[in-house]
Amino acid sequence: MNNLNYKDLLGIGQLSLETIKLILDTAESFKEVSIRDIKKVPTLRGKSVITFFYEPSTRTRTSFEMAAKRLSADTISLSASSSSMVKGETLIDTAKNLQAMNPDIIVIRHSSTGAPHLIARHVRAGVVNAGDGINEHPSQALLDLFTIREKKGRIEGLKVVIMGDISHSRVARSNILGLRKMGAEVTISGPPTMMPDKAESLGVKVVNDPREAVKDKDVIMVLRIQLERQGKNLFPSLREYAAYFGVNGNVLKYAKDDAIIMHPGPVNRGVELSSEVADGPRSVILDQVTNGVAVRMAILYLLIGGLRVGNVD
Amino acid sequence: MNNLNYKDLLGIGQLSLETIKLILDTAESFKEVSIRDIKKVPTLRGKSVITFFYEPSTRTRTSFEMAAKRLSADTISLSASSSSMVKGETLIDTAKNLQAMNPDIIVIRHSSTGAPHLIARHVRAGVVNAGDGINEHPSQALLDLFTIREKKGRIEGLKVVIMGDISHSRVARSNILGLRKMGAEVTISGPPTMMPDKAESLGVKVVNDPREAVKDKDVIMVLRIQLERQGKNLFPSLREYAAYFGVNGNVLKYAKDDAIIMHPGPVNRGVELSSEVADGPRSVILDQVTNGVAVRMAILYLLIGGLRVGNVD
Amino acid sequence: MNNLNYKDLLGIGQLSLETIKLILDTAESFKEVSIRDIKKVPTLRGKSVITFFYEPSTRTRTSFEMAAKRLSADTISLSASSSSMVKGETLIDTAKNLQAMNPDIIVIRHSSTGAPHLIARHVRAGVVNAGDGINEHPSQALLDLFTIREKKGRIEGLKVVIMGDISHSRVARSNILGLRKMGAEVTISGPPTMMPDKAESLGVKVVNDPREAVKDKDVIMVLRIQLERQGKNLFPSLREYAAYFGVNGNVLKYAKDDAIIMHPGPVNRGVELSSEVADGPRSVILDQVTNGVAVRMAILYLLIGGLRVGNVD
Numbered sequence: 001m002n003n004l005n006y007k008d009l010l011g012i013g014q015l016s017l018e019t020i021k022l023i024l025d026t027a028e029s030f031k032e033v034s035i036r037d038i039k040k041v042p043t044l045r046g047k048s049v050i051t052f053f054y055e056p057s058t059r060t061r062t063s064f065e066m067a068a069k070r071l072s073a074d075t076i077s078l079s080a081s082s083s084s085m086v087k088g089e090t091l092i093d094t095a096k097n098l099q100a101m102n103p104d105i106i107v108i109r110h111s112s113t114g115a116p117h118l119i120a121r122h123v124r125a126g127v128v129n130a131g132d133g134i135n136e137h138p139s140q141a142l143l144d145l146f147t148i149r150e151k152k153g154r155i156e157g158l159k160v161v162i163m164g165d166i167s168h169s170r171v172a173r174s175n176i177l178g179l180r181k182m183g184a185e186v187t188i189s190g191p192p193t194m195m196p197d198k199a200e201s202l203g204v205k206v207v208n209d210p211r212e213a214v215k216d217k218d219v220i221m222v223l224r225i226q227l228e229r230q231g232k233n234l235f236p237s238l239r240e241y242a243a244y245f246g247v248n249g250n251v252l253k254y255a256k257d258d259a260i261i262m263h264p265g266p267v268n269r270g271v272e273l274s275s276e277v278a279d280g281p282r283s284v285i286l287d288q289v290t291n292g293v294a295v296r297m298a299i300l301y302l303l304i305g306g307l308r309v310g311n312v313d
Numbered sequence: 314m315n316n317l318n319y320k321d322l323l324g325i326g327q328l329s330l331e332t333i334k335l336i337l338d339t340a341e342s343f344k345e346v347s348i349r350d351i352k353k354v355p356t357l358r359g360k361s362v363i364t365f366f367y368e369p370s371t372r373t374r375t376s377f378e379m380a381a382k383r384l385s386a387d388t389i390s391l392s393a394s395s396s397s398m399v400k401g402e403t404l405i406d407t408a409k410n411l412q413a414m415n416p417d418i419i420v421i422r423h424s425s426t427g428a429p430h431l432i433a434r435h436v437r438a439g440v441v442n443a444g445d446g447i448n449e450h451p452s453q454a455l456l457d458l459f460t461i462r463e464k465k466g467r468i469e470g471l472k473v474v475i476m477g478d479i480s481h482s483r484v485a486r487s488n489i490l491g492l493r494k495m496g497a498e499v500t501i502s503g504p505p506t507m508m509p510d511k512a513e514s515l516g517v518k519v520v521n522d523p524r525e526a527v528k529d530k531d532v533i534m535v536l537r538i539q540l541e542r543q544g545k546n547l548f549p550s551l552r553e554y555a556a557y558f559g560v561n562g563n564v565l566k567y568a569k570d571d572a573i574i575m576h577p578g579p580v581n582r583g584v585e586l587s588s589e590v591a592d593g594p595r596s597v598i599l600d601q602v603t604n605g606v607a608v609r610m611a612i613l614y615l616l617i618g619g620l621r622v623g624n625v626d
Numbered sequence: 627m628n629n630l631n632y633k634d635l636l637g638i639g640q641l642s643l644e645t646i647k648l649i650l651d652t653a654e655s656f657k658e659v660s661i662r663d664i665k666k667v668p669t670l671r672g673k674s675v676i677t678f679f680y681e682p683s684t685r686t687r688t689s690f691e692m693a694a695k696r697l698s699a700d701t702i703s704l705s706a707s708s709s710s711m712v713k714g715e716t717l718i719d720t721a722k723n724l725q726a727m728n729p730d731i732i733v734i735r736h737s738s739t740g741a742p743h744l745i746a747r748h749v750r751a752g753v754v755n756a757g758d759g760i761n762e763h764p765s766q767a768l769l770d771l772f773t774i775r776e777k778k779g780r781i782e783g784l785k786v787v788i789m790g791d792i793s794h795s796r797v798a799r800s801n802i803l804g805l806r807k808m809g810a811e812v813t814i815s816g817p818p819t820m821m822p823d824k825a826e827s828l829g830v831k832v833v834n835d836p837r838e839a840v841k842d843k844d845v846i847m848v849l850r851i852q853l854e855r856q857g858k859n860l861f862p863s864l865r866e867y868a869a870y871f872g873v874n875g876n877v878l879k880y881a882k883d884d885a886i887i888m889h890p891g892p893v894n895r896g897v898e899l900s901s902e903v904a905d906g907p908r909s910v911i912l913d914q915v916t917n918g919v920a921v922r923m924a925i926l927y928l929l930i931g932g933l934r935v936g937n938v939d
Contacts, residue, residue, distance in 0.1 A: 034728045036672070037672070038671060038672030038673075039672045039673065039674060040672035045351060046349070046350070046351030046352045059723065062724075066674065066727050069674070069700040070700075074353070074379075074382040076375055078371055093580060093582075097579070097599070100599040100600075100602035101375065101376060101603065101606050102347040102352065102606070104352075265715075266715035266720075269719075286722055286723070287726075289723050289726035290727065290728065292727075293727050359663070359665045359666035360664075360665065361665060361692065363688075387666070387692075387695040387696075389688055402891075402892035403895065406891075410912070413915035413916045414660070414688065414689065414919050415919070417665075
């Protein structure tokens with residue numbers, strides 16, 4: 001079929017360990033394209049990539065577009081707000097209409113869990129889930145895995161803590177799945193109201209206190225507090241969240257010296273992360289953004305699969 | 314001048330029978346580009362296509378952009394809502410400003426009848442009418458003609474019924490003009506309030522009852538009920554429209570077995586068309602979308618006219 | 627570093643006379659690209675240009691995009707309104723995130739004076755100020771200088787009047803700086819409420835009456851009255867502005883026969899400029915738009931600086 005042996009990238013849950021490694025290895029070979037003098041390879045010339053975002057996200061959309069353009073694919077960007085296609089039209093009809101224009105890949109973000117999966121079943125094009133509800137955000141997890149491996153040399157055996165609103169975070173969910181598959185030990189941390197009901201079934205430990213949670217960890221992944229997504233009753237105020245659960249210099253004293261700090265962005269400075277930490281020497285937040293382009297190049301390339309891996313111009 | 318002998322494509326009314334056939338034949342040769350492994354020909358490399366939509370339309374805009382990109386043209390997409398160009402500026406000034414940047418084609422959709430014609434008189438670039446008010450939508454009619462010819466082998470002598478709000482539909486108007494030129498026999502059908510005053514002068518028959526209207530027809534073209542465009546007093550409710558004028562399995566019993574069902578999209582399922590019919594074996598709705606890209610490639614190619622027809626790389 | 631010896635183009639204030647001349651000369655060699663049959667050179671192939679507009683501006687954004695595409699650069703267009711990147715994120719964070727995707731140029735428009743300068747200090751990419759608050763709009767001034775030189779053969783020694791709301795106009799400010807550097811004599815004109823406090827320190831003369839102001843001038847540059855930007859109390863009404871300060875046929879009687887009329891667009895017809903004047907033989911308004919693409923090609927090319935000047939394919 002293609003180099004990924006999947007038509008779509010819908011979630012980390014679907015991927016074998018070998019596939020995850022293939023994506024990370026491929027991304028490694030693509031990373032240098034973005035620092036070349038000519039930041040472009042002809043690999044996907046004549047391929048069409050549609051980005052269709054039902055929720056706004058400049059960061060992820062731009063990263064996918066940049067990835068597609070650096071592979072010489074054509075990109076068309078649709079947003080639900082500007083889309084009359086959506087008026088009175090079912091999601092499946094929209095998908096079938098896009099398919100009828102013969103794109104190679106449809107990158108979709110949707111507020112409903114499972115929307116990309118539904119679309120994937122009705123189109124021949126490869127579908128990339130760029131975030132569906134509170135379910136999965138696989139390209140984010142893959143770029144996080146890539147960044148961890150790049151900084152730490154490995155993932156297996158590492159101790160990782162994910163901090164914040166775990167129960168409403170697709171980033172957390174995809175990362176937990178990916179980190180567990182790659183053999184990392186995962187702890188989650190945050191207010192009890194933000195922890196999933198059955199954390200044990202995810203194979204993670206729960207430690208509420210942030211100081212205790214960061215102890216002995218190799219990777220400290222802090223999530224964005226998404227005021228727009230959750231109800232307001234999960235914690236009393238931003239100030240209280242910052243005081244009790246924010247990651248700042250005081251919390252970091254309890255962490256290992258070589259722990260890396262990650263965040264999917266955009267950072268709410270002074271809420272979940274203090275500026276001191278976000279801009280500190282252990283922060284790899286901007287590396288994550290850089291690696292995002294490389295990982296998405298790998299995803300597009302492997303899904304379209306015109307060439308053999310390693311055969312990058 | 315170019316292969317079309319017109320600077321612009323403003324309406325089906327302007328086109329000779331030979332020109333329509335030239336466009337359909339050219340589209341036929343472009344259709345296979347979109348199913349190639351490399352979906353791109355260098356035909357319009359170095360040409361600039363501006364899409365300027367004063368009314369939102371993801372479907373048509375995406376189709377034109379896809380067509381332009383598959384011909385290797387550069388595309389720039391403007392929308393009136395994001396456009397400060399429009400603030401306090403006349404339509405002609407906007408057009409002259411766009412012209413000053415030397416585009417080759419301006420694709421425009423506007424809520425006012427005649428807006429593309431006005432622009433066409435003030436610019437050197439080719440102007441493509443992508444829908445003006447309730448006047449014309451020529452690329453839609455051309456892709457419909459293409460689809461009919463593809464499915465039926467011919468257009469001349471066919472019996473076609475167009476069903477819905479004929480008097481407010483630019484799709485109906487362009488199709489009636491095109492079908493009549495190509496020698497089809499056209500019937501229109503729908504509530505009396507939605508029929509044009511002088512149907513006879515258009516060379517069409519009027520049959521209100523849908524069951525009678527579909528009888529003996531080769532092509533059943535159902536229009537979208539555009540709630541946003543018309544007043545609400547043309548029919549009492551959507552439910553009543555669906556019951557009395559919707560095309561469903563019961564209506565289709567009166568049609569020929571090999572009649573094809575067309576719809577310009579997006580479909581209001583359960584209103585003008587039942588799902589049973591929209592998804593049924595006689596439906597060619599998604600073929601219309603696919604053919605739309607090919608027909609728009611032909612339009613752009615012929616208007617720019619850098620190469621002789623047939624000389625597609 | 628590159629051919630401009632600057633990483634960024636932030637304002638005319640920063641540019642030496644030699645640099646301005648280099649940009650204008652380079653633009654001259656690029657101007658013919660836009661009238662070629664194939665309007666494209668491979669000069670910036672594999673380079674990425676991000677346009678990021680916090681204020682809407684189709685005209686300037688389209689001009690930059692057209693310029694980038696005609697140089698074969700990849701373009702990605704962001705707007706603040708559609709940007710979740712901006713939510714709860716500082717301008718510097720946004721800039722660093724964009725940088726992490728390795729663009730070559732970031733073109734930015736922002737309502738705050740100094741925003742592009744702030745960004746420029748935090749990114750490796752070249753930053754082009756496409757208008758910041760009431761401070762500068764350097765690419766507009768450069769295209770104006772280009773147009774003056776093209777029409778008049780020189781700039782040194784010319785008499786130029788800039789008319790309108792000088793104190794709130796970044797176009798006026800950039801032009802005054804550029805014209806003075808190039809050796810032109812500059813007069814400003816308009817209601818006293820719209821004149822800057824210390825006009826003399828800018829090296830310009832103030833003449834309120836428009837008929838007196840246009841006398842003996844080689845260039846009459848009329849600014850757009852920006853109702854959206856200023857308070858309403860600078861003049862009683864548009865009608866009164868038009869009557870006392872609008873440039874119309876009556877005012878033009880006092881001007882030299884070979885004076886050229888300029889305007890940055892979009893024109894408020896009948897307010898700051900009558901149609902008679904805007905469309906008259908002395909108007910070079912549309913030449914400004916055409917030259918804008920060439921000047922922006924030169925800016926992008928010189929900032930990226932992959933090739934030696936003159937070595938345009």
